[in-house]
Amino acid sequence: MRKNTKVNAAILIIGNEILSGRTQDTNTSTLATWLNSLGVKINEVRVVPDEEKKIIETLNILRKENNYVFTTGGIGPTHDDITAASVSKAFGLKYEINKEAFKILEAYYKPGEFNEGRQKMVWMPQNAKLILNPTSGAPGFYVENVFCLPGVPSILKSMIGGLKNKILGGEPILSHTISLRTVESEIANSLSKVQDANKDVEIGSYPFFHAGKLGVSIVLRSEDKSKIDICNSQILDFIKAKKIQIVDR
Amino acid sequence: MRKNTKVNAAILIIGNEILSGRTQDTNTSTLATWLNSLGVKINEVRVVPDEEKKIIETLNILRKENNYVFTTGGIGPTHDDITAASVSKAFGLKYEINKEAFKILEAYYKPGEFNEGRQKMVWMPQNAKLILNPTSGAPGFYVENVFCLPGVPSILKSMIGGLKNKILGGEPILSHTISLRTVESEIANSLSKVQDANKDVEIGSYPFFHAGKLGVSIVLRSEDKSKIDICNSQILDFIKAKKIQIVDR
Numbered sequence: 001m002r003k004n005t006k007v008n009a010a011i012l013i014i015g016n017e018i019l020s021g022r023t024q025d026t027n028t029s030t031l032a033t034w035l036n037s038l039g040v041k042i043n044e045v046r047v048v049p050d051e052e053k054k055i056i057e058t059l060n061i062l063r064k065e066n067n068y069v070f071t072t073g074g075i076g077p078t079h080d081d082i083t084a085a086s087v088s089k090a091f092g093l094k095y096e097i098n099k100e101a102f103k104i105l106e107a108y109y110k111p112g113e114f115n116e117g118r119q120k121m122v123w124m125p126q127n128a129k130l131i132l133n134p135t136s137g138a139p140g141f142y143v144e145n146v147f148c149l150p151g152v153p154s155i156l157k158s159m160i161g162g163l164k165n166k167i168l169g170g171e172p173i174l175s176h177t178i179s180l181r182t183v184e185s186e187i188a189n190s191l192s193k194v195q196d197a198n199k200d201v202e203i204g205s206y207p208f209f210h211a212g213k214l215g216v217s218i219v220l221r222s223e224d225k226s227k228i229d230i231c232n233s234q235i236l237d238f239i240k241a242k243k244i245q246i247v248d249r
Numbered sequence: 250m251r252k253n254t255k256v257n258a259a260i261l262i263i264g265n266e267i268l269s270g271r272t273q274d275t276n277t278s279t280l281a282t283w284l285n286s287l288g289v290k291i292n293e294v295r296v297v298p299d300e301e302k303k304i305i306e307t308l309n310i311l312r313k314e315n316n317y318v319f320t321t322g323g324i325g326p327t328h329d330d331i332t333a334a335s336v337s338k339a340f341g342l343k344y345e346i347n348k349e350a351f352k353i354l355e356a357y358y359k360p361g362e363f364n365e366g367r368q369k370m371v372w373m374p375q376n377a378k379l380i381l382n383p384t385s386g387a388p389g390f391y392v393e394n395v396f397c398l399p400g401v402p403s404i405l406k407s408m409i410g411g412l413k414n415k416i417l418g419g420e421p422i423l424s425h426t427i428s429l430r431t432v433e434s435e436i437a438n439s440l441s442k443v444q445d446a447n448k449d450v451e452i453g454s455y456p457f458f459h460a461g462k463l464g465v466s467i468v469l470r471s472e473d474k475s476k477i478d479i480c481n482s483q484i485l486d487f488i489k490a491k492k493i494q495i496v497d498r
Contacts, residue, residue, distance in 0.1 A: 021281030
């Protein structure tokens with residue numbers, strides 16, 4: 001498999017329930033962790049309401065700016081599930097019954113239970129390819145570089161395993177964390193110098209409060225392990241000079 | 250206080266740690282719940298990396314399309330905290346020492362501890378107004394309709410209380426939930442008819458799996474209680490006809 005060095009993606013969370021605060025989104029973190037492990041960097045995340053115009057407009061921006069787009073939510077049987085219809089319009093494709101999905105759900109449900117509500121879930125953009133659902137039958141789908149997944153976190157998690165060979169990642173993004181018993185202001189200047197000397201490594205600084213004590217986690221991220229190592233040793237140098245304690249975290 | 254019927258906002262989450270999956274964002278849910286209680290509807294949420302160009306570009310879109318924008322993250326003392334500098338550029342304002350913030354932090358820290366790293370936190374857009382921080386001293390700030398808050402959830406929570414009289418909300422958005430022992434496909438058609446007959450009420454349908462059983466929560470949202478009541482009674486009618494059990498959730 002050819003490796004591009006830079007592969008990126010956007011996540012589009014579709015759902016009023018996130019914007020109202022009723023539901024805490026956890027799919028972003030699931031997808032981001034998984035995509036990072038495949039060498040796909042997340043450029044941005046957007047959360048939009050169940051409104052066709054907004055979904056189409058946002059999707060048409062994101063799919064052009066990114067190698068991949070992953071949507072979550074809006075693929076169930078109810079009136080507020082409008083992702084498949086919106087994706088069809090975004091691509092200018094017919095919204096129609098996907099025969100393969102129909103067969104899957106016809107076999108999944110007991111005779112007579114594949115009712116009108118459930119049949120809505122087999123309506124997809126023309127020629128959409130399926131993302132199988134080992135948890136609850138109804139498949140997700142993808143069109144070109146846009147992958148549409150459900151909003152229920154446990155179902156989403158069970159479906160991404162089947163996607164691995166459909167995503168062409170770049171070099172895996174490596175990460176190294178150094179956690180310190182200090183506060184950010186004590187290390188800000190030294191860390192800034194290390195960042196200036198190591199432009200290719202993304203250095204993040206994250207304060208934490210754990211077991212009653214303050215600390216800072218420094219996170220180094222790069223595709224190149226040797227660059228992380230250089231950065232790490234420069235950080236260890238100033239930590240030692242400042243007599244700052246390294247802690248587990 | 251005059252009430253606009255429609256007041257909206259966007260949330261801009263700034264931070265590589267969310268995009269890498271390292272950190273689970275919870276500020277969206279905190280802000281959304283709080284803003285909804287003030288009658289402010291969230292139009293969209295975006296998560297962007299610690300990159301000046303992207304922050305400026307996104308902020309300049311969101312602040313024109315929404316009554317309010319709330320940013321989280323990037324206002325600490327380290328090199329990756331670039332929110333204040335980026336907001337200055339977005340508004341074409343000088344990035345300078347805020348004297349009031351300087352005095353607050355000078356008084357907050359012990360003599361000699363208000364070091365260079367900490368002093369970075371008083372650099373803000375010219376004439377920015379402060380958002381006081383009862384937890385850890387360093388204030389947030391706002392410029393016109395853009396409110397900049399920290400990324401650490403506990404600190405953010407402690408700061409939004411002080412913002413209440415600075416946000417002019419619309420009519421409070423009321424919400425009513427009916428939880429049912431059913432699956433979405435059983436109610437999809439009936440619910441769709443209720444939605445068609447009640448265009449002004451936002452009706453959401455959310456499957457859940459709780460204590461080993463499947464169910465669906467129907468959420469009705471509107472500024473007008475009488476409209477929610479009408480919708481509710483239409484839903485109770487079809488639930489009764491279908492002999493579906495109402496459950497606590």
